Amino acid sequence: MPGNLPPETAALVGRERELDLMESLLREHRLTTLTGVGGVGKSRLALRALHALPPGHRDGVWWVELSPLRDPELLTSTVAHTLGLSDHSARSPDEELCAWMADKELLLVLDTAEHLVAACRHLVGELLQSAPGLTVLVTSREPLGSPGEMLVEVRPLPAEGPDSDALALFRQRALAAAPETAAAFADPRRAAIAAEVCRRLDGIPLALELAGARLRLWSLEEMAQRLDARFDVLSDPLTALPPRHRTMRTAIGWSHELCAPVERLLWARLSVFAGDFDLTAARAVCSGGPLPPARVERVLDALVAKSVVRRTEERGSGARYRMLDTIREYGHDWLIELDEVRTLADRHAHWYAALARAADAGWLGPGQVDWYRRMTAEHAQLRTALEHLLGTDRTTALEMAGALWFFWFSCGHTHEGRGFLERALQGAPRAGTAHFQALWALGLTAMLQGEMPTARALGAQCVEAAVHLADPEPELRGAYLLSVSLLMPGDPQRALELAGPRARAGHGGRTSGPGWLLCRLSASYALCDLGRFEEAAEEARGLGEACAELGDRWLRAYADYVLAVAALGLGHHGEAARHVRAMLSGKRLLGDRLGIALGLDVLAAAVAGLGDGELAARLLGTGQAWWRTVGHPQMGGSPSLLALRDEGERRARAAIGDEAYEVAFRGGAAAPTG
Missing domain, CATH: 3.40.50.300 (P-loop containing nucleotide triphosphate hydrolases)
Structure with a gap:
């Protein structure tokens, strides 16, 4: 399911x-x-x-x-x-x-x-x-x-009596932290002390977990004494709070007091993270003063042992950590007391801005899949950083939003990216590399949303702006955006003039740069639209070879897509199926839903051409389900994409008949897209 x-x-x-x-x-x-x-x-x-x-x-x-x-x-x-x-x-x-x-x-x-x-x-x-x-x-x-x-x-766990749920949870957490405490819980007198601890903590599970983790250091008697003192000290200042909120704040405050000063400092500083984070980010953002980078990991491990921080699942590059909201909020209050809120927020934002720049530099390379996974894992932090920068450092916000072009364009965050880019561009100087990059990225999001007139206008602005940058890479990127905005509505000749071999040579630049490679992609597809399938295949093969040399998977998969479309045009249906299956493999690896939807339409056409109408119908149904997750089938009605899809349907219906086609299509449409 x-x-x-x-x-x-x-x-x-x-x-x-x-x-x-x-x-x-x-x-x-x-x-x-x-x-x-x-x-x-x-x-x-x-x-x-x-x-x-x-x-x-x-x-x-x-x-x-x-x-x-x-x-x-x-x-x-x-x-x-x-x-x-x-x-x-x-x-x-x-x-x-x-x-x-x-x-x-x-x-x-x-x-x-x-x-x-x-x-x-x-x-x-x-x-x-x-x-x-x-x-x-x-x-x-x-x-x-x-x-x-x-x-x-959801009320606290019952905490009265020797068999209460609260005591069972407290015992479970205590044994996990310190197995040797089993003997203490077996002793009736000490078990009664444990029951009293649970009662004083009001049966709140998080409070019981925090207390249970402390039994690795103290006896039950020591815990009860310290807890009594803590409640007595805080009873008056907290009378304005509801009883259970008072208990929770008291339990967290008690756990806070029991931390070493450097642990309290890290607790407060970690509250700047939204969601989960990794050790590298914790070192970069939270070190300073009595907490040098080399010490952060040891102190973080101590907070994990105390149940203040939780270690979450591995995500390919080591453990990640997070705080429960209640604990993070408490830490944030202390960060305010330390007068470090702005300092930590700035440090956090600039760390993730630097990460975005590094990801941009490494996207078209052998680490692409790792970058995709890492930036997906850091999504909440990227948002937090951009929000902060938009209010404090719009220059860096503009740079960061533009550097994340691949995240907005390739990883399915088009609406969000467009919103951040539009905000970052408001009032920004209308010149310079950062402005161009953000403008180009905005054009990419408009293109993906099917707004070709908007993408075309932004592409024209990019082409004009690139002239003043004295760098061929922006010129190529602008040419790509303008080219595709003309290609999708049905003007492949003009698209080829902007992105073809002659135009690329006129710009110069690195043949392995994103702009050059993207232009090759646009040109290869324009050649298919013009029926020049041999030339299209040659262009796509060159693109695929360049991507393979770089270690890129995302663009290489689109080269396979063009090879499949060209093979279809030449009547080589088996070859088309092989190419598009390779394309789909790459797109699934990177979660590119638009690419998967495009590929399924081509695979259906290839399979239909091989005579398997039932499979073609199922693939078209599955393709429709994927297009629905993208939001605008066949890129908003691109003539070439619609023609390719319709050809697959026509062949499939001719092979198996309308009734069988509809049954198979519905079966494919019900397939999961997760």
């Missing part, structure tokens, strides 16, 4: 009543919200309930983590991208998501929504109205306030 439900990392203690209630609500109602104080275990409970849910959602269960998201304007794009939509359409993200969701049967989880309540309420209302097969589960410290919303208050 499609979906992205995270794995459960630990057994859930108790919660039988809540699980039974949730099973019933998720079956009978369309919107359920789990509410409760921070640290009470809402997300953990939701995860257990969903893993226990019997199959029943044809299009899967999708988990959208909202805690790293700060800008409500990006909510819909975040949900869409999680669901596998590449948001290439020019329609608003809300319209596009509602249209895609209309015939889906899925369960959508919005996790940690309290800082985006108004935006979530609006989006959920739109989606539930548009998609009768949609069920939504929300976790939030407060309800959405939506019509028909069913509420489940």
Whole structure:
């Protein structure tokens, strides 16, 4: 079944009543919200309930983590991208998501929504109205306030008695931290002390986890004494808070006091990260003063041991880390006290701006797949950095937004990229390399959204601006953008004049640079449109060889695509199928949904030409499903793309008949696109 439900990392203690209630609500109602104080275990409970849910959602269960998201304007794009939509359409993200969701049967989880309540309420209302097969589960410290919303208050674990759920959780976490404490829990007198600790901590799971982690250093008696002192000290200043919030803040503050000064410093500085981060970023952003870079890893490990920081899954390049929101918020309060908020935010933003520049330099190279994975993992941090820079350093914001052209253009973040680029360009000096790069990247996003007149106007501006830069690379990039904006609506001759061999030679520049390679791609496809298939294949082979030498996979896959289209034009259907299968392999590796949609249309035409009408029909159905995730089939109706797709359908219908075609097409359209 499609979906992205995270794995459960630990057994859930108790919660039988809540699980039974949730099973019933998720079956009978369309919107359920789990509410409760921070640290009470809402997300953990939701995860257990969903893993226990019997199959029943044809299009899967999708988990959208909202805690790293700060800008409500990006909510819909975040949900869409999680669901596998590449948001290439020019329609608003809300319209596009509602249209895609209309015939889906899925369960959508919005996790940690309290800082985006108004935006979530609006989006959920739109989606539930548009998609009768949609069920939504929300976790939030407060309800959405939506019509028909069913509420489940997640309360702390029962903490009274020797067999309480709170004590069971405390014991579980203590044994994980210090197995030798088993004897203490077996002793009735000391078990009673443990039960009192649980009662004082109000049965709040996060507080119990923090306390359990400390038993690697203290006895139960020492813990109880220190906890008593902590509650006594803080009881008066916190009387304005509700009791459970007071307990949570007290437990976190108590854990904070028990950290060494350098651990408290790192805790505060780590609060600048939105979502998860890696060790390299922690060293670069958080070191300084009594915390030199070489010491950051040791201190970070100490915070992991204390359950202040959690180590998350490996993502190809080492462990990543994150803080729960409640703990991060506490750290941020201390960062304010230290008067380091602006310093750390600046350092964070400039670190990720430098990372964007490095990724830009390495994109067309052997590390491309690694860069794709890394920048996808750093998405929340990139957003946070850009938001900060747009308010504090617009020059660097412009450079960063432009350097991320490949992220917006190749990795499915078109709407988001266009928004950042437009904001960065507002009021920016209309000259210089950074301005050109951002303008060019904006043109790429418009092109992907099918707005060819806009892309053409931006391409013309790029061509004009490049003349003043005395660098052939910008000239080639501008020529590519203008060329494709003419090619897609049906003017291959003009496109070839702008990007063909003669035009490229006139510009000069590196034959391995992005501009030169992209021009070769545009020229090769223009030659196909003109029916000059042998020349197109020669151009595409040259492009593929150059990409192979660089180690690039993304552009090389498009070279395979052109080779497939040229082979189709020459009537070599088996050769076309081989080329497009190679293309699809590369596109799946990089998550290029537009490329996959394009490739499936060509593969269907090749298979139909080989006489397998049923497979061709299924491929066309699957292709349609992928085009729907992109948002505008056949690039908004490009004549050449439509003709290629229609040729595949015509051959398939002729081979198997209309009725069999429709059955096979529907079967392909139901295939998962995740």
